[in-house]
Amino acid sequence: MDDLYRDYILEHYRRPHNFGVLESPDASFEGNNPLCGDRITIMLGIRDGVVAEVAFTGRGCAISQASASLLTDEIRGKRVEEVRQMTPDDLLDLLGIEVSPARLKCALLSLDTVSHALAERRPDGPGEPAAPAAAGGES
Amino acid sequence: MAETMTGARALRSAGDPAVEVATGDGPASAAGRAGRPFDPVALRADFPILSTLSHGRPLIYLDSAATSQKPLTVIDAVDRWNRVQNANPHRGIYELAESATNAYEEARARAAAFIGAPDARELVFVRNATEAINLVAYAWGRQSIGRGDVIVLTEMEHHANLVPWQILVQEADADLEFIPFDDEGRLRLDVLDVLLRLKPKLVAFTHVSNTLGTINPVREMTEMAHAAGALVLIDGAQAVPHLPVDVAEIGCDFYAFSGHKMLAPMGSGGLWARRELLEAMPPFLAGGDMIREVHLRRSSWNDVPWKFEAGTPDAAAAVGLAAAVDYLAALGMDAVRAHERDLTAYALETLRREIPGIAIYGPDADHRGGVVAFNLPDVHPHDVAQVLDRHAVAIRAGHHCTMPLHERLDLSATVRASFSVYSTRADVDVLVEGLHDVMRIFGPGA
Ligand SMILES: Cc1ncc(COP(=O)(O)O)c(C=O)c1O
Numbered sequence: 001m002d003d004l005y006r007d008y009i010l011e012h013y014r015r016p017h018n019f020g021v022l023e024s025p026d027a028s029f030e031g032n033n034p035l036c037g038d039r040i041t042i043m044l045g046i047r048d049g050v051v052a053e054v055a056f057t058g059r060g061c062a063i064s065q066a067s068a069s070l071l072t073d074e075i076r077g078k079r080v081e082e083v084r085q086m087t088p089d090d091l092l093d094l095l096g097i098e099v100s101p102a103r104l105k106c107a108l109l110s111l112d113t114v115s116h117a118l119a120e121r122r123p124d125g126p127g128e129p130a131a132p133a134a135a136g137g138e139s
Numbered sequence: 140m141a142e143t144m145t146g147a148r149a150l151r152s153a154g155d156p157a158v159e160v161a162t163g164d165g166p167a168s169a170a171g172r173a174g175r176p177f178d179p180v181a182l183r184a185d186f187p188i189l190s191t192l193s194h195g196r197p198l199i200y201l202d203s204a205a206t207s208q209k210p211l212t213v214i215d216a217v218d219r220w221n222r223v224q225n226a227n228p229h230r231g232i233y234e235l236a237e238s239a240t241n242a243y244e245e246a247r248a249r250a251a252a253f254i255g256a257p258d259a260r261e262l263v264f265v266r267n268a269t270e271a272i273n274l275v276a277y278a279w280g281r282q283s284i285g286r287g288d289v290i291v292l293t294e295m296e297h298h299a300n301l302v303p304w305q306i307l308v309q310e311a312d313a314d315l316e317f318i319p320f321d322d323e324g325r326l327r328l329d330v331l332d333v334l335l336r337l338k339p340k341l342v343a344f345t346h347v348s349n350t351l352g353t354i355n356p357v358r359e360m361t362e363m364a365h366a367a368g369a370l371v372l373i374d375g376a377q378a379v380p381h382l383p384v385d386v387a388e389i390g391c392d393f394y395a396f397s398g399h400k401m402l403a404p405m406g407s408g409g410l411w412a413r414r415e416l417l418e419a420m421p422p423f424l425a426g427g428d429m430i431r432e433v434h435l436r437r438s439s440w441n442d443v444p445w446k447f448e449a450g451t452p453d454a455a456a457a458v459g460l461a462a463a464v465d466y467l468a469a470l471g472m473d474a475v476r477a478h479e480r481d482l483t484a485y486a487l488e489t490l491r492r493e494i495p496g497i498a499i500y501g502p503d504a505d506h507r508g509g510v511v512a513f514n515l516p517d518v519h520p521h522d523v524a525q526v527l528d529r530h531a532v533a534i535r536a537g538h539h540c541t542m543p544l545h546e547r548l549d550l551s552a553t554v555r556a557s558f559s560v561y562s563t564r565a566d567v568d569v570l571v572e573g574l575h576d577v578m579r580i581f582g583p584g585a
Contacts, residue, residue: 005581038519
């Protein structure tokens with residue numbers, strides 16, 4: 001019935017990849033979607049300009065969770081510069097489902113959070129966690 | 140599976156009763172229903188949108204707390220205004236302008252009477268409840284709230300009855316206190332009792348919670364607040380469409396409501412306040428129509444309520460509001476409440492029986508308006524809403540502009556089904572079927 005809830009989406013939702021925490025991430029950010037209360041924290045371990053480790057925690061709908069699961073798989077091993085250049089369309093391709101405008105924010109939360117984490121990363125602090133902050137105005 | 144239902148939906152469910160209630164001698168309904176038994180199935184014919192399709196299926200509209208649908212009499216009243224009545228109220232001496240002014244003021248009188256206002260001039264037309272509350276926060280609040288003053292709210296408020304007060308207390312260096320609710324979603328009046336010892340200037344609370352559905356004991360709370368010397372503002376956005384409301388009997392000082400939730404057009408709404416309060420308050424917005432005399436360096440204000448109605452109003456929405464009030468009055472608000480109580484009881488019982496593990500928030504049907512917020516085990520409300528949409532079931536998923544309430548329940552979001560006069564047991568049955576489908580997709584065995 002639903003193009004949205006393909007088996008692999010539900011599979012990523014039930015058993016998300018890279019779900020967990022990094023002890024001392026080089027970059028970290030808590031993003032949220034104030035409309036629906038989705039909230040995820042993405043942590044990155046960066047070595048030699050490459051995303052060596054990645055993990056996420058948080059809760060949200062199937063779309064935002066599957067998106068975080070797929071995105072974290074995708075960026076592990078990628079150069080930070082490449083990750084920075086990822087576009088919403090790249091992520092939607094990765095998801096492989098038709099996302100309605102109302103759910104776009106859910107689908108893109110993970111990429112938005114990764115972008116914020118990289119933007120807030122302290123340039124010279126390997127092993128230094130960036131202070132988590134909320135993406136929206138509220139807490 | 141829902142496909143098998145399609146033929147049967149929108150028809151009377153075996154359980155849809157016609158409630159026998161005398162409607163008294165209220166104004167004759169344009170729908171011609173006065174004196175007839177209240178029959179939600181029959182009156183659906185008055186609401187054109189209820190015979191539209193969504194994804195090829197009959198629309199099951201269960202989001203009336205967000206906004207209600209509109210009956211033909213309201214649609215026609217707005218149409219008639221634009222065809223043969225339109226002129227700027229209060230601004231012309233030609234015949235058309237005079238009759239436009241009369242229609243606009245007649246709308247005010249009908250809306251005022253509907254909520255039991257002793258005097259039509261105590262009703263200020265505004266766009267919605269949000270604007271009504273902001274008007275009080277700015278006009279009354281700026282004048283009356285100073286450093287160290289206390290305003291008491293509740294933990295179940297819609298953001299519309301929270302954020303304007305946050306802004307006010309920040310500016311005035313005043314304080315907010317909150318009445319919590321218990322596990323059944325009922326306000327803790329014992330805590331109110333304690334908070335009143337702080338001698339608050341204002342106690343502001345919702346009449347009916349838009350998330351928990353709780354019908355608050357507004358009269359008792361008003362008496363308590365008054366005894367402590369506080370004024371009382373009630374957010375009636377979820378009450379006026381669903382219960383008999385009489386502001387004089389409640390005894391409050393300010394009462395806010397939105398027309399669009401009570402079968403009227405968007406852009407109509409009211410702030411009722413006691414005359415002396417309105418007289419003493421400075422204007423909110425300034426411009427045309429709210430003045431008596433304007434000189435280059437000073438002006439004097441018009442009488443109430445026009446002092447608070449700067450600029451050209453949404454007069455078409457106001458006459459639509461009058462038509463909505465007539466429609467509801469003809470049904471009889473006691474009958475409306477009886478119907479929605481019955482339907483809510485049916486929904487609570489059916490959901491609990493049919494959906495294992497469902498969490499439903501708020502009190503029993505006797506203390507609850509037609510609002511049922513819930514969660515399914517391990518399925519996010521957005522996903523529930525998405526699947527239900529494919530069943531043409533329109534419900535709300537999210538925080539419903541009550542983030543603090545959700546925080547208090549340690550939830551990020553809920554699913555909310557909400558009812559109005561035209562909602563039926565058949566609607567609830569389709570909802571339940573849709574939820575079975577959600578469980579099939581997301582359940583452990585899926
Ligand atoms: C209890 C309550 N108060 C205030 C509002 C705000 O209404 P409006 O958006 O019409 O101003 C709503 C609407 O959702 C509500 O449910």
